[in-house]
Amino acid sequence: MNSITVSQKMSYNNIRLIQGVLRMIYKELGRTGEKIPALGLGTWGIGGFETPDYSKDEEMVELLKTAIKMGYTHIDTAEYYGGGHTEELIGRAIKEFKREDLFIVSKVWPTHLRRDDLLRSLENTLKRLDTDYVDLYLIHWPNPEVPLEETLSAMAEGVRQGLIRYIGVSNFDRRLLEEAINKSEEPIVCDQVKYNIEDREPEKDGLLEFCQKNGITLVAYSPLRRTLLSEKVKTALENVAKNHNATVFQIMLAWLLAKPGVVAIPKAGRVEHLRENLEATKINLTEEEVKLLDSLA
Ligand SMILES: NC(=O)c1ccc[n+]([C@@H]2O[C@H](COP(=O)([O-])OP(=O)(O)OC[C@H]3O[C@@H](n4cnc5c(N)ncnc54)[C@H](OP(=O)(O)O)[C@@H]3O)[C@@H](O)[C@H]2O)c1
DSSP states (O other): OOOOOTTOOOOOHHHHHHHTTOOOOEEEOTTSSOEEESBOEEOTBTTBSSSOOOTTHHHHHHHHHHHHHHTOOEEEOOTTGGGGHHHHHHHHHGGGSOGGGOEEEEEEOGGGOSHHHHHHHHHHHHHHHTSSOEEEEEESSOOTTSOHHHHHHHHHHHHHTTSEEEEEEESOOHHHHHHHHHHOSSOEEEEEEEOSSSOOHHHHTSHHHHHHHHTOEEEEESTTOSSOOOHHHHHHHHHHHHHHTOOHHHHHHHHHHTSTTEEEOOBOSSHHHHHHHHHGGGOOOOHHHHHHHHTTO
16 A cells, blocks of 8 residues: 655646636645645435445446546545445546545544454445545544544554544534544544534534634535525525525535635535536625624524
């Protein structure tokens, strides 16, 4: 396996050339000095949810390749997704791209947080992705039955072995994130949590503010919420959307991207959605619009 160094920087030049008029925007990951696409590609459901779905493999590989060509070079996945099959499909899709142009995130499931289990999970993830390293490796959910020190130290081992570039957590509340930061040998660069126009827990428990003050990237999952919006929120979004000749979904993303230190990872299973979401990066909400959307909590 080739080892990698922390100073390795991604060159997005080739990808940028094929993006055309649709421009991805970039934000710094934690305090690493490295910029990553502020819109990542969610993959929960590509190749299955809890179990593998092999029925649309060719279509999904093509979709992933199209997404990468459009600028979705930041790809979010997990060993859990599709029972591992999602990682296999990503592995097939990334073959024709330069590995250093991609930023691949995967996550270890909470039943695999003991040292040996984690290192085995990591090895299996790398095999399925058919790559030598992941750019970012996250604890998918906390598990109070496994000492956090043990998990974090196994992740640091993965970094030392050149198998992981950066580490982070997911679904950690503010208190647990602070605990992880204090116990980790390697910097924790992000916390991936549910955050969207209706689900405001990261604001309520002070997680967002903590992340912004301490240079931890907040990765917003389910940014489009998947489930129905309340009437009040829907109406407000529709009004703002009219001002920008945009869709409600684009405004949901633009609102998140307007926040310092926040990136979002919408899942899109169709090219129209990929394009629409990417176009949201061009929307500049006014201060008043942001205030209005903020106040919907
Ligand atoms: N860390 C965690 O515990 C955790 C938990 C949940 C999710 N995640 C990650 O976050 C990603 C995103 O979250 P999510 O998948 O729960 O939900 P989401 O991205 O908020 O919503 C995905 C849904 O929105 C639809 N959609 C996408 N773009 C659209 C558009 N422009 N207009 C209308 N509908 C659109 C998709 O439909 P189509 O598929 O038809 O395009 C899909 O049904 C996941 O895929 C996963 O990578 C992490």
